[in-house]
Amino acid sequence: MSTTYTHASEHAAHGSHGSLRSHLVGYALSVVLTLVSFGAVMGKLLPPSAALAIIVALCVAQLIVQLVFFLHLGPRKGQRGNSAIFACTVFLIAIVVSGSLWVMHNATLNMMPMQSIPAAR
Template identity: 70%
Template sequence: MSHDSQAHGSMRSYVSGFILSVALTLASFGAVMSNVVPANGRLALIVALCVAQLFVQLVYFLHLGSARSQRANTAIFACTTFLIAVVVAGSLWVMHNANVNMMPMPLSVHQAMMHE
């Protein structure tokens, strides 16, 4: 099998990505398990660490970036992410509307007696 001319990560890149991933995971775990972060700020911190973890995974392991050789991969990833977001948002919208429009209306005792 021949290798493409696209750049792949070096051992140093993989190790630094791994160290960053472990550090972000431990920071998330520490934020939840310790009382250092106030309870009302934990969710925001977890989300921020999650986004940072996502970027570390994309850059160090999936090799997505702004380099000329990686633009096609980055564009495909962006389109895929957009399509998944549209499908998920549309599905949630349809399920919400079905729930609202198909639930039975609350009936009073008098209305229930009239239907019998």
């Protein structure tokens, strides 16, 4: 007896890829977060440091919304492997980016010529 492998059988085995309602909720949250970010920048109601902190927080929230509602990553049994792979990828990217910034910072400090000291009069 041979079995045929199709995308439909795989889809049935792994469950749903989200409902219309969950996609609409994710879309609405994404639009709201984008508008709040835009308003924080264009409104100029906050000092730059506070605006930057708010933008970063909204960016992280947007990332979480995208991962949960559109990529369907989460703690569900079928998604644990994908979530673990994603977490490892984020960790490796953080290592590469922070290491690169550290190397560039140290190269800038060690390779730039010192400023000449003006002669005393």
